[in-house]
Amino acid sequence: MARKQTHYHAHIDDARMSQAEPQRANFHSALDGSAEVINWLATQLREAAGNPDMELSDESELWKQLVGSKEQISTGLRGGPTIIAVPIPEDRCPCERPELRTVRGKSE
Numbered sequence: 001m002a003r004k005q006t007h008y009h010a011h012i013d014d015a016r017m018s019q020a021e022p023q024r025a026n027f028h029s030a031l032d033g034s035a036e037v038i039n040w041l042a043t044q045l046r047e048a049a050g051n052p053d054m055e056l057s058d059e060s061e062l063w064k065q066l067v068g069s070k071e072q073i074s075t076g077l078r079g080g081p082t083i084i085a086v087p088i089p090e091d092r093c094p095c096e097r098p099e100l101r102t103v104r105g106k107s108e
Ligand SMILES: [Zn+2]
Pocket: 007, 008, 009, 030, 088, 093, 094, 095, 096
């Protein structure tokens, strides 16, 4: 089996940055590697801002560094939503057990 890239779980919380938390209930999708993480964050941020042309090259550079050091990433708009990407240790990822993926909010 090929070694996977750093795996992140993506969350969107309607709360502001200081109150937002990644939770099972706001789990959005699974992301592998910095390209997917950056692309997802940028897409969600542009969508939240209602500006598909929003310039995010500085942010992308920062996100890339954070993925490189496997840190959690939080971004978003001042009044919410908060967009969160959490690094997941491979041996603790529910994605590895496909039978749990469809049971939203009830697994484990
Ligand atoms: Zn996963």
